[in-house]
Amino acid sequence: MELNEKQSRILEVAEKLFAENGFDGTSVRQIAREADINVAMISYYFGSKEKLLDALLFHRFSGFRKEMEKVIAGEGGYMTKVDNMVALMVRRIHDNRRAYKVVNFEYSNPVRRVSFDNYVRQKRENYNMIEGLIRNGQEEGVFSKHVNIPLIVPTILGTYFHFYYNKKFFQALHGFNEQITIDDYVYTTLTIHIQQTIKALLTYEMPVNKG
Incomplete structure (x- = not known):
């Protein structure tokens, strides 16, 4: 899975927030805000928070x-x-x-x-x-x-x-x-x-x- 700069930034921020706050304790809006990116962009690249986590784990492992x-x-x-x-x-x-x-x-x-x-x-x-x-x-x-x-x-x-x-x-x-x-x-x-x-x-x- 080749990632562009925005996708890499989203996954980096999501990983940090998931580790600190848990999956349920982290919202897509929080990820977007800390990544300095539009919420719609996360949906465009990953579809949902669940699919975002799936992409994160695939990318890391x-x-x-x-x-x-x-x-x-x-x-x-x-x-x-x-x-x-x-x-x-x-x-x-x-x-x-x-x-x-x-x-x-x-x-x-x-x-x-x-x-x-x-x-x-x-x-x-x-x-x-x-x-x-x-x-x-x-x-x-x-x-x-x-x-x-x-x-x-x-x-x-x-x-x-x-x-x-x-x-x-x-x-x-x-x-x-x-x-x-x-x-x-x-x-x-x-x-x-x-x-x-x-x-x-x-x-x-x-x-x-x-x-």
């Missing part, structure tokens, strides 16, 4: 498949590919954290009016690629046969979001307080920690029960 294909086809063994996969996921999560916040709130809302069909379909396709990489590694004898594959992605996301939503605590703990330092920490120390964690989970062999 598309592209992972192509990047993941490069990781799988890249040089190096399975451990290198896992490192690259984790680095890719952490970078994309960090860059799109506002969109993830919107999804986490709205998708868990039992009375939501928004369709997440496209998002779920995208998520399933992305998971299939990760699962394929791990299963191939299992067949090659690199990874343990006892890996709970569906929990690999939540482990990555959960570790990141625990850090980010408690970043003030970690800022005090590590003595840094500038955003650029947070970014550096995410792309280096946190990413390395998650890489080590995932590789440990993938290679851990359950002890044989001799009882």
Whole structure:
């Protein structure tokens, strides 16, 4: 989906307001006012607030498949590919954290009016690629046969979001307080920690029960 300057501005503002106020707490008029654009222009480009959210999620989360294909086809063994996969996921999560916040709130809302069909379909396709990489590694004898594959992605996301939503605590703990330092920490120390964690989970062999 190629976006022009106005469309990009609308999505940027919508993402910010949805993350701050929630989907129901944000009106199209608010988005138009902050984006300095006519309300009719939002309807022209996106049709409705629900379709605007759908376009936002597609815009933010598309592209992972192509990047993941490069990781799988890249040089190096399975451990290198896992490192690259984790680095890719952490970078994309960090860059799109506002969109993830919107999804986490709205998708868990039992009375939501928004369709997440496209998002779920995208998520399933992305998971299939990760699962394929791990299963191939299992067949090659690199990874343990006892890996709970569906929990690999939540482990990555959960570790990141625990850090980010408690970043003030970690800022005090590590003595840094500038955003650029947070970014550096995410792309280096946190990413390395998650890489080590995932590789440990993938290679851990359950002890044989001799009882």
